[in-house]
Amino acid sequence: MVVESIPKAVGFIYGLLAFVALTWLWYSGRFTRRRAMPFLIASVLLGFLVFAPVFPYQLQMVVLGNAAALGSPLPMALGGLLAFIVLALVFGRVICGQVCPAGAVQELMYLVPVKKHGRAESRVPVAVRAGVFVIFLVAGLGLSVNLLALIGLPGFFHLTVASVSFFVFLSIVLLSAVVYRPFCRYVCPYGALLAPVASRAFYRLRRTDACIGCRKCERACPTGEADPSARLGECYLCGRCTEACPVEGALVYGRGDGKST
Numbered sequence: 001m002v003v004e005s006i007p008k009a010v011g012f013i014y015g016l017l018a019f020v021a022l023t024w025l026w027y028s029g030r031f032t033r034r035r036a037m038p039f040l041i042a043s044v045l046l047g048f049l050v051f052a053p054v055f056p057y058q059l060q061m062v063v064l065g066n067a068a069a070l071g072s073p074l075p076m077a078l079g080g081l082l083a084f085i086v087l088a089l090v091f092g093r094v095i096c097g098q099v100c101p102a103g104a105v106q107e108l109m110y111l112v113p114v115k116k117h118g119r120a121e122s123r124v125p126v127a128v129r130a131g132v133f134v135i136f137l138v139a140g141l142g143l144s145v146n147l148l149a150l151i152g153l154p155g156f157f158h159l160t161v162a163s164v165s166f167f168v169f170l171s172i173v174l175l176s177a178v179v180y181r182p183f184c185r186y187v188c189p190y191g192a193l194l195a196p197v198a199s200r201a202f203y204r205l206r207r208t209d210a211c212i213g214c215r216k217c218e219r220a221c222p223t224g225e226a227d228p229s230a231r232l233g234e235c236y237l238c239g240r241c242t243e244a245c246p247v248e249g250a251l252v253y254g255r256g257d258g259k260s261t
């Protein structure tokens with residue numbers, strides 16, 4: 001379904017504007033899941049129409065040195081990926097929250113009202129993703145193998161329904177109705193780079209003295225990152241915790257003080 005005549009730059013300009021808008025919503029205390037919904041829908045639509053800004057696939061193309069598929073010169077694509085890693089160090093994983101089409105489609109699937117599994121533990125997915133990252137690098141740099149194509153990331157958004165890989169990624173998307181963001185948490189190589197950086201983010205969700213310790217935010221969080229000891233590398237800025245918090249101003253997005261949520 002991807003319309004090749006639409007320049008990939010359209011997706012990346014959208015990505016930049018959406019990043020600025022979402023960061024401002026968080027910074028100004030106006031972020032709600034309802035306000036985030038149009039971004040989720042727009043990001044998924046751009047994924048299918050332009051196949052951009054699909055950050056992990058950009059990283060895959062950079063690793064393979066495939067400038068033709070990037071839609072921009074290799075150094076520019078690499079610079080863009082590095083820039084968003086630096087931005088994650090300042091603002092956390094805003095792009096994963098609602099901008100990246102791969103993340104957005106899973107976020108929307110998780111809204112399907114079925115029983116959820118695998119909540120609130122984050123060490124196993126992080127360890128698995130680290131292993132996948134090593135395989136990703138060895139396959140890409142050493143063997144010129146496009147691992148994300150085998151998993152079906154491009155095939156899914158291009159709707160190449162005649163390929164096996166399309167059904168691999170479709171299965172991941174369907175799984176995300178019951179498991180929160182399986183691709184982001186277990187597979188995504190770009191997420192593997194963003195997570196350790198975001199765990200030191202300058203701006204982050206944190207509790208204030210108004211917190212009454214009811215732990216509703218912790219029960220609402222699908223990745224266990226609303227726990228006070230969490231480092232927020234797996235916080236996707238989904239907004240479930242702030243929505244669940246019953247005390248205004250008890251859980252805010254702002255400059256970190258060494259403590260997380």
Ligand code: SF4
Pocket residue numbers: 055056095096097100101102103104183184185188189190191192
């Ligand atoms: S973890 Fe990867 S796939 Fe998920 S939203 Fe972030 S960049 Fe996209």
Ligand code: SF4
Pocket residue numbers: 205220221222223224225226234235236237238239240241242261
């Ligand atoms: S701490 Fe959990 S619930 Fe809150 S925004 Fe991050 S991932 Fe979502």
